[in-house]
Amino acid sequence: MKDTITVTFQETGNVTSPSGFQASGVAAAIKKPGRLDMALIYSEKPCNAAAVYTTNKVQAAPLTVTREHIAAGALRAVVINAGNANACTGEQGLENARTMATKAGIALGLKAQEVAVSSTGVIGQQMPMERIVAGIEKLSQSLSNEGYQAAEAIMTTDLVPKTGKVELSIGEQKITIGAMAKGSGMIHPNMATMLAFYTTDAKISKPLLEKAMKKATKVSYNMISVDGDTSTNDMALILANGTSLAPAIEAEGPLYDAFEKGLIELSVHLAKAIARDGEGATKLVGVHVKGAKTEEDAQKAARTVISSSLFKSAIFGADANWGRILCAIGYSGADFDPSTVDIYLGDIQTARDGEALDFSEEKAVSILSQREVTITADLKNGQAEARAWGCDLTYEYVKINADYRT
Amino acid sequence: MKDTITVTFQETGNVTSPSGFQASGVAAAIKKPGRLDMALIYSEKPCNAAAVYTTNKVQAAPLTVTREHIAAGALRAVVINAGNANACTGEQGLENARTMATKAGIALGLKAQEVAVSSTGVIGQQMPMERIVAGIEKLSQSLSNEGYQAAEAIMTTDLVPKTGKVELSIGEQKITIGAMAKGSGMIHPNMATMLAFYTTDAKISKPLLEKAMKKATKVSYNMISVDGDTSTNDMALILANGTSLAPAIEAEGPLYDAFEKGLIELSVHLAKAIARDGEGATKLVGVHVKGAKTEEDAQKAARTVISSSLFKSAIFGADANWGRILCAIGYSGADFDPSTVDIYLGDIQTARDGEALDFSEEKAVSILSQREVTITADLKNGQAEARAWGCDLTYEYVKINADYRT
Numbered sequence: 001m002k003d004t005i006t007v008t009f010q011e012t013g014n015v016t017s018p019s020g021f022q023a024s025g026v027a028a029a030i031k032k033p034g035r036l037d038m039a040l041i042y043s044e045k046p047c048n049a050a051a052v053y054t055t056n057k058v059q060a061a062p063l064t065v066t067r068e069h070i071a072a073g074a075l076r077a078v079v080i081n082a083g084n085a086n087a088c089t090g091e092q093g094l095e096n097a098r099t100m101a102t103k104a105g106i107a108l109g110l111k112a113q114e115v116a117v118s119s120t121g122v123i124g125q126q127m128p129m130e131r132i133v134a135g136i137e138k139l140s141q142s143l144s145n146e147g148y149q150a151a152e153a154i155m156t157t158d159l160v161p162k163t164g165k166v167e168l169s170i171g172e173q174k175i176t177i178g179a180m181a182k183g184s185g186m187i188h189p190n191m192a193t194m195l196a197f198y199t200t201d202a203k204i205s206k207p208l209l210e211k212a213m214k215k216a217t218k219v220s221y222n223m224i225s226v227d228g229d230t231s232t233n234d235m236a237l238i239l240a241n242g243t244s245l246a247p248a249i250e251a252e253g254p255l256y257d258a259f260e261k262g263l264i265e266l267s268v269h270l271a272k273a274i275a276r277d278g279e280g281a282t283k284l285v286g287v288h289v290k291g292a293k294t295e296e297d298a299q300k301a302a303r304t305v306i307s308s309s310l311f312k313s314a315i316f317g318a319d320a321n322w323g324r325i326l327c328a329i330g331y332s333g334a335d336f337d338p339s340t341v342d343i344y345l346g347d348i349q350t351a352r353d354g355e356a357l358d359f360s361e362e363k364a365v366s367i368l369s370q371r372e373v374t375i376t377a378d379l380k381n382g383q384a385e386a387r388a389w390g391c392d393l394t395y396e397y398v399k400i401n402a403d404y405r406t
Numbered sequence: 407m408k409d410t411i412t413v414t415f416q417e418t419g420n421v422t423s424p425s426g427f428q429a430s431g432v433a434a435a436i437k438k439p440g441r442l443d444m445a446l447i448y449s450e451k452p453c454n455a456a457a458v459y460t461t462n463k464v465q466a467a468p469l470t471v472t473r474e475h476i477a478a479g480a481l482r483a484v485v486i487n488a489g490n491a492n493a494c495t496g497e498q499g500l501e502n503a504r505t506m507a508t509k510a511g512i513a514l515g516l517k518a519q520e521v522a523v524s525s526t527g528v529i530g531q532q533m534p535m536e537r538i539v540a541g542i543e544k545l546s547q548s549l550s551n552e553g554y555q556a557a558e559a560i561m562t563t564d565l566v567p568k569t570g571k572v573e574l575s576i577g578e579q580k581i582t583i584g585a586m587a588k589g590s591g592m593i594h595p596n597m598a599t600m601l602a603f604y605t606t607d608a609k610i611s612k613p614l615l616e617k618a619m620k621k622a623t624k625v626s627y628n629m630i631s632v633d634g635d636t637s638t639n640d641m642a643l644i645l646a647n648g649t650s651l652a653p654a655i656e657a658e659g660p661l662y663d664a665f666e667k668g669l670i671e672l673s674v675h676l677a678k679a680i681a682r683d684g685e686g687a688t689k690l691v692g693v694h695v696k697g698a699k700t701e702e703d704a705q706k707a708a709r710t711v712i713s714s715s716l717f718k719s720a721i722f723g724a725d726a727n728w729g730r731i732l733c734a735i736g737y738s739g740a741d742f743d744p745s746t747v748d749i750y751l752g753d754i755q756t757a758r759d760g761e762a763l764d765f766s767e768e769k770a771v772s773i774l775s776q777r778e779v780t781i782t783a784d785l786k787n788g789q790a791e792a793r794a795w796g797c798d799l800t801y802e803y804v805k806i807n808a809d810y811r812t
Contacts, residue, residue: 123729323529330464
């Protein structure tokens with residue numbers, strides 16, 4: 001590997017950006033009539049696939065089917081619906097998830113085993129299979145290189161579609177990774193109700209694909225929280241069809257490192273987009289914990305702060321209540337000494353060695369009133385650090401989740 | 407022990423109900439001027455004492471002082487203030503907490519070591535010691551057998567004072583346990599921003615007093631959640647002055663069992679009162695998990711459901727979304743099989759063996775619209791059970807915690 005490798009992230013771009021992938025999104029009346037609610041990703045060539053799933057003990061039927069199909073070999077397509085999670089639906093639900101793969105396979109000329117399945121929406125209701133099957137038919141007929149309708153179709157309470165791509169340049173050759181994701185409620189560390197789908201034209205072995213996905217998930221989706229709830233349906237899945245003319249990634253080294261770096265950058269972008277678009281959110285909040293003894297300590301502390309309802313309410317109200325930050329680190333389980341902690345709201349230091357400093361409350365309110373707020377806690381206890389992202393807790397969050405008719 | 411022992415709980419009654427205790431509550435301008443914000447409990451005789459503290463790594467100064475004084479021997483008094491937590495206040499804060507004990511000791515003719523100290527309120531600000539010292543002087547001059555002003559003085563965002571008593575009748579003799587508590591925000595398993603003070607005239611050894619307090623805390627304060635935050639200041643403390651003529655409790659047996667039973671009943675009453683009065687709450691929500699493999703599994707499951715923002719929002723909106731209950735049990739860490747779980751909203755069964763049942767949504771909405779709602783999950787996986795209590799998540803919770811001026 002003599003060539004310089006550059007990694008470039010772009011917000012424009014989606015699952016159809018890498019060569020050899022098509023996608024579609026249609027309205028199948030699973031959500032309210034007229035809204036896009038089913039999506040399909042299709043690859044011309046067989047793909048190595050890897051996925052990360054929710055840690056919830058209650059796992060929706062599509063996860064079982066997708067696990068089986070990835071274990072069985074190469075994938076060619078993913079069929080996705082919003083509006084119904086197909087969770088807590090028993091044997092009938094499992095049969096319905098299998099039918100989704102079978103029907104997509106028939107429509108595309110593939111074996112059922114080559115199709116992954118994913119669902120998001122209401123828990124505990126059986127899927128409206130007649131409309132699902134009709135939707136699959138429509139999806140297979142509207143595949144294109146456009147890709148944005150698919151990103152819109154997987155949204156539930158999301159306000160905006162979330163997509164992006166990363167390009168790796170290796171001399172004359174190029175590897176592209178494209179992605180789409182959805183989030184919004186029930187978003188919490190260890191995979192929340194979030195779905196993320198990646199496509200890449202990289203020629204990469206399944207073990208390295210798995211390794212890169214695990215690494216990227218750990219520092220992105222596992223570091224965001226909207227409400228502390230972990231869903232039954234989360235899945236982040238990548239398809240690699242190997243159509244790029246760039247060298248194959250079959251061992252660790254500079255090219256694998258660049259691929260992992262690109263995947264992380266894309267994942268962090270999507271994770272932050274999910275946090276920013278959290279149910280009812282008015283602000284994106286970043287928490288940077290540094291000076292921790294271990295990365296695990298830093299992650300625990302950052303995730304606990306971003307998950308605290310008291311902290312999130314204070315951010316909504318632009319309240320410079322830094323004590324709630326130290327308090328949350330205190331019950332995070334992280335190893336630290338409260339009497340060495342420094343805390344910053346944006347660039348204003350509000351506490352040194354665990355005690356209050358004089359600071360301009362006016363300036364603090366101005367910082368906390370911005371659309372993006374970053375909090376830093378320096379534990380001064382080591383070299384490790386971590387970043388987590390979330391949003392404020394607002395009246396609108398309560399409203400969205402109190403009304404079962406939304 | 408031949409006599410029958412009866413245990414009787416009464417809502418009327420407080421820390422002055424047992425013989426030999428007095429209390430007072432005064433306005434010392436620590437909160438808004440005019441509001442009661444300092445309290446004192448005083449015992450005529452030296453007391454065996456036991457306490458349970460927050461598990462937060464950040465511990466407020468008064469906890470350090472109270473620990474030391476309980477370890478040193480008998481207590482005679484507890485001095486408490488609301489409006490300032492004396493947390494994250496460093497050496498100066500520790501000195502201030504010691505001064506509170508010293509000054510109360512001087513006013514009451516006691517050694518500083520005989521006085522416990524407790525604070526609740528804002529984190530990260532030094533105590534207004536001039537007003538605190540003046541308040542202690544007033545407290546010592548207004549001791550009485552009334553007791554309700556003390557219960558009002560320890561309130562922060564609480565809307566109502568929380569008190570109660572339990573009487574044990576042993577033949578002609580009587581043991582009384584009285585208590586007061588405060589809660590409201592930052593209330594979560596493992597002791598939240600809650601303070602509870604118990605007095606009893608029982609003659610009971612320190613180890614048995616400790617044992618009973620730990621047991622009572624585990625099934626009461628550790629099983630309530632308002633917002634998932636664990637405070638820096640929590641404390642539940644009991645003083646036993648031995649003035650009752652009933653037999654001494656110096657070994658386990660029927661009398662100890664009755665004492666423990668009474669303490670549990672009183673603690674569960676206060677814990678439920680704290681949950682009902684959670685910040686912004688409109689409803690008391692009880693979660694009963696039964697059929698668990700172990701008590702720990704049952705507790706994990708019950709506490710996770712009661713802590714879920716999604717579940718709490720659904721209860722606020724009277725939304726019969728039982729899937730969120732099963733989902734929360736799924737990420738609780740409890741050992742169970744999703745396909746055997748039955749779920750009930752009040753007396754309506756909404757799921758059997760992890761799958762939806764047909765039920766009247768109208769009836770469900772009517773049940774969820776009441777001021778007290780009980781959810782039952784039967785895991786059908788064993789004999790253990792647990793109960794947890796909490797409240798709904800409302801616009802008002804967000805409002806209270808978004809505004810630093812409240």
